Amino acid sequence: MTPLIAKLLHGLCMVAWWVIRRPFERKSKRNVLMRDAMDVREKALLAISLTGLGVIPAAYIVSGFPATLDQPFSPLRAALGLAIFVAALALFYATHKALGRNWSVTLAVREEHSLITEGVYRFVRHPMYSAFWMWAIAQALTLQNWVAGPAGIIGFGTLYLFRVGREEALMRETFGAQWDEYALRTPRVVPFARRAQG
Template structure:
């Protein structure tokens, strides 16, 4: 493992992410949205997350900047990053496959939207967020730079903590007791330990 291979692994994680999402994004555009939480707050949260998970690390991959924040490369850390990146992509794929036409980049309720409780959603309410947390951890392990490596944790963390409560409120308003029961038996981003 070398720093160049670690950077390549990060880029391949992003490419895999894009390829997995592309088909679902195209399909989602055709579905009618009945209710949405889109607006300035949602846009700001998405931009902060994009900055941390995409813009800052890609500047580092392309330029090694910011130089002052770099630290010694550790091959074992990068190998662990590769494993976490694979786990992120697997989780991402399972999430999209289970959601199908219900998927949305924003907080949307679509026409004929139904509560997904099978597949990866059987034990985790928000596996998409789990996948993004895994991405952020993989980024921190693959990129030996305190700014670029940890930007994903800060960027996505801001989105997560600024959005998850609103999303759960929207689901409760849409699905009522069915969602309350679902919340009682699932963990938010990890399976609930019984």
């Protein structure tokens, strides 16, 4: 494993993410939105996350900038990062598959929206966020640069911090006691970490 191969494989995983998501984006546009929380705040959070997980690493992969902030390269660390990214992609696909017609890139409730508690949702109530956290960690391991590496954790972490509570409030408003019961027995993003996540 060389820095170039690590960069190219990370870039390939980023393309795979888009390939996985694209068909679900097309299908979701056919579903009627009952409520959409896409506002300036949501757009800003999505832009910050996209910058950290997409724009900055893509620029680094293509140009190498800023090479002066590269870390000493560890092939083992890069391989671990790529393995985590592949696992994140598998979880990402499983989450989209489980959500089906309910999926939306924004905070939204669709016509005939149902609370999904099966599949990967048995283990965590936000497996999509789990997958993005894995991606962000993989990026920090694979792209061994002081800017490109942690950009994903900072970008996605910002979205998560300011969005997850709002999303849970929307779910509680939509599903009431059914959501509360589900949230009590299911951790947010880390399986088997109920007490730590509240």
